[in-house]
Amino acid sequence: MSHDHSPRRPRSHGDGHSPTHPHAHDADEVTRAAADASVADADLSPRELSRRRLLKAAGVTGALTAGVSGMLGVTPAMAEEAGRGRGEGAPRGNGRAVRHWLAGDHHIHTQYSSDGQYTVLDQAQHGAAHGLDWMVITDHGGxxxxxxGVDLVNPDIRAARAELKDTLIFQGLEWNIPAAEHGTVFVAPGRHEVEVLKQFETDYDGSVRGASGNSPENEALAVAGIQWLGRQKDRRRVEDALFLANHPARxxxxxxxxxxxWRDADPRIAVGWEGAPGHQAAGLPKGYGPGSARGYYGNSAGPNSFPxxxxxxxxxxGGFDFYTATVGGLWDSLLAEGKPWSISANSDSHVNWGDTSRRPDGSASERFHADGRYGDPVYAGRxxxxxxxxxxxxYSRTHVGAAxxxxxxxxxxxxxxxxxVDHGRLVKNLDVRVVASGRDTGEETLGGTLTARRGSRIELLVTVTAQDxxxxxxxxxxxxxxxxxxxxVDPLHASSDRDRLTAPDTRVVRQTDTSGRTGRFTLRYDLGTLEEPFYVRLRGTDGNRQQPGYxxxxxxxxxxAIDVVGDADPWRDLWFYTNPIWVLPSR
Structure with missing residues (x-):
């Protein structure tokens, strides 16, 4: 991302309407019709019948027909992959799909970004040394x-993969989202990774297409880009592709x-946003830091901003984006609609605090635009x-449960x-499971959806491995x-207000003092008997800075607490956040 934090263009979001785009806004109705058991298969449209088959293959129709038929996309991979006959990666009961928790970072820049500095190997070696299992190189689109740049960086990424055989290094880019901010787009390695990323950037990047301004046409272009990525996955040009929005509230x-x-365009592709932005060192006070805003979140509303x-x-x-940090805010409004939306935490590394290198002499911006890169960094002597x-x-880590x-x-x-996700290695590990008992038994981990009969007893088990x-x-x-x-969870409100900002029924229901606890310990929470659909998520803190929520x-x-511009030492304010687990009554 650029370090220019000024507003970029006029916007008029006041009408609260999304751009018109086929298939983007009727998806809730399709799912609702597909899940209505009173409607025979013969009375469904081809698209509704296809959706019903997906839901049946996923095993979630019982919950959907019990009054939550608008839950579009709960555990989307479960429905989509099962419906395509490729269910090996879908969430499984009892968390059996999670054999490893792998730490990573999906937002990293190199000398192929106009405001970057380091080689791919520089970033990859440091990431590996700091304990990362996976990372994504995301140089600026444009x-x-x-x-x-898309072509030039690929040999460097392949060389880093060969050098660091235990580290997964993805190629991606930072997308200038038409009519919006930036986002990470990345694909699984393969013969067509460069070809697909290059075509995507050429056809759908807001800067390349001159589509940065706010208009229904540009918003529709962003939706079309996400759907195009889904088609590349379907056609096996790439084995997989993902998009996450970067620094959304900046x-x-x-x-x-x-x-x-974005999410409704293809829930397999558009899966989340940065719950915590990079640039965390920016808040270090002057004297030993930049004295700026933590995350470079030091802006104010302008004509570009949603009113x-x-x-x-x-x-x-607390170093987290407002949309994630606010309990009952925008993130929760999506979750309360039954729409999975993941969070991440990453470095957004361009130029790193405490480093002793600089760009080489002669690496001016004119040279960058001619060569597509800066020269390799050199020792600065300071x-x-x-x-x-x-x-x-x-500092920041995104932990992913993988098979x-x-x-x-x-x-x-x-x-x-x-x-x-966590900051400053606040905890060593987390294991979170929702467990049902009674006539139905079962359990699910983060991101999963547990279905059980009404009246089942539900318990949450949180096993924390304290940092040592x-x-x-x-x-x-x-x-x-x-x-x-x-x-x-109230999915029937999902389509009533596309600019919905809050989830009034979401709140902190329990705070547990863990001070002084070491080693491995388990917290048990009785969630009561299951009557209506709900979700739970967790947050943890070192307790140094806090205030009532917004x-x-x-x-x-x-x-x-809201971070103070110029005085927000990130090491003195550490938090972790988890994704949710949903619990649905089957009948």
């Missing part, structure tokens, strides 16, 4: 990158209806305390929502508290 230009349109976003949304909260980034894995240690397994885990080694700030972090967040103490009594 005319120069589409013309030169400028306030990712409106809620755009986010919903429903409050001034507080332009700041990070320590850079003005840069706002950490090396990949040094095996492989490229498609990581992508499957992200798609299925088997994800938790110092982090890269050279201290041992201590988990002070774990928060249980619960929300009702929607009030009755919703979130002690959430992350």
């Amino acid at each position: 005319a120069t990158h589409a013309r030169l 400028n306030g230009i990712d409106s809620p209806h755009e986010v919903r349109a 429903g976003y409050p001034p507080e949304s332009y700041r990070s909260w 320590v850079d305390l003005t840069a706002g980034d950490f090396w990949p894995g040094m 095996e240690r492989g490229y498609t397994a990581v992508m499957r885990g992200i798609r299925d929502g088997r994800v938790w 080694v110092p982090n890269w700030g050279m201290f041992l972090p201590r988990l002070n508290r774990v928060d249980l967040i619960r929300g009702a 929607l009030g103490a009755s919703v979130d009594p002690a959430g992350p």
Whole structure:
């Protein structure tokens, strides 16, 4: 991403309408009709019949026909992969699909970005040294990158894969989303990875296409780009492809209806956003840091911004994006509609705090646009305390539950929502499971959907492995508290307001003091008897900075505090967040 944080263009989001695009807004109705058991197969349209078959193959029709028929896409990979006869990566009961939790970073820049510096191997070696299992190289989309960079970076990525055989290194790019912000797009390695990324960038990048301005046509172009990626997966040009929105609240230009349109365009491709942005070192105070805004979230509303976003949304909260950090906010509004939407945490590394290198002499921007890259960095003879980034894995980590240690397994885990994120290595490991008992038994892990009879007893088990080694700030972090967040699922509201910002029934329902606990310990939460669909998710903190949540103490009594521009030391404010688990009554 560019370090220019000023608004980019006029926008008029006040009408609250999404662009007209076929298949983007009627999907809820299709699922509702498909799940209605009173409608015979012969009375369904071909598309509705196809959706019914997917739901049956996924084994979720019982829940859907019990009054939650609008739950479009709960565990989307389960429905889509089972319906295509390729169910080996779908979420399985009892969490049997999770054999590894693999730490990674999906947002990393190199010398092939106009504001980057490092070689691919520089970033990959540091990421591996800081404990990452996987990472994505995401140089900036644009005319120069589409013309030169996509091709030029690939040999470097393949060389890094050969050098670091235990590290999964994806090729991707940072997409200038038409009519919106930036996003990570990446594909599984293969013969066509360069070809697909290059064509995508040429045809759908907002900068390349001159489609940055806010208009229904440009919003529709973003939707079309996501659907195009889905077709490349279907046609086996690439084995898999994913899109996640980057730093969504930074400028306030990712409106809620755009986010919903991306997700509904193809839930297998558009799967989430950065729950916490990169650039975490930017908040270090002057004297030993840049003295800027943590995450470079130091903006305010302008003509580009969606008018429903409050001034507080332009700041990070405990290092997390406002849309994720606000209990009962935009993220929860999606989850309450039954729409999976994953979070991530990453470095967005361009130039790293405490580094001793610089670009070589003669690496001016004119040279970059002619060559498609900067020269390899050289020793600077000084320590850079003005840069706002950490090396990949040094501070932020996205943990993905995978069936095996492989490229498609990581992508499957992200798609299925088997994800938790942390800062500063706050905890060593998490295992989260919802368990049903009674006439039905079963369990599910993060991202999963547990179905059980009404009246079944539901319990949440959270096994925490406390951190036992110092982090890269050279201290041992201590988990002070774990928060249980619960929300009702009301999918019938999914299409009533595409710019919906809140989930009124979501709140923190339990806070557990974990101070002083070491080793491996399990927290047990009685979730009561199952009557209506709901989801649960978790958040943890070192307890150093907190305040009532944006929607009030009755919703979130002690959430992350809003970060102070110029004085937000990230090492003194650590949190973890998990993706949700859904629980649905089958009858």
